[in-house]
Amino acid sequence: MGRVGSFLLGVAVGAGTLYTAMNYHVVRSEGGTHLVRKTEVGLGGTYADIRQYSISDWRQRPQLTQAMLKAQRSDLMAASPTQNLQQRVGSIVGGVFGR
Secondary structure (H helix, E strand, O other): OOHHHHHHHHHHHHHHHHHHHHHEEEEEEOOEEEEEEOOOOOOOOOEEEOOOOOHHHHHHOHHHHHHHHHOOOHHHOOOOHHHHHHHHHHHHHHHHHOO
């Protein structure tokens, strides 16, 4: 591949990377890395490592939260403290009653 071919390959890779960064959130979760379509085009919030996110982190990033819900990927979002409590109570009750 000559100089022109290398240049054109670099332009194509750069354009593809820019398109992805402008239109998708790259989300790192416990289950791996996922692409979630952004609700607004832009470079803000392109990468998020949500493995240690708390409720306040989700509140500080409303665009990511909206994108996750719109893409029906709420399964990747950390459970709220209320949900954690409900799950714990459910497992205790299930253990007591043999469920």
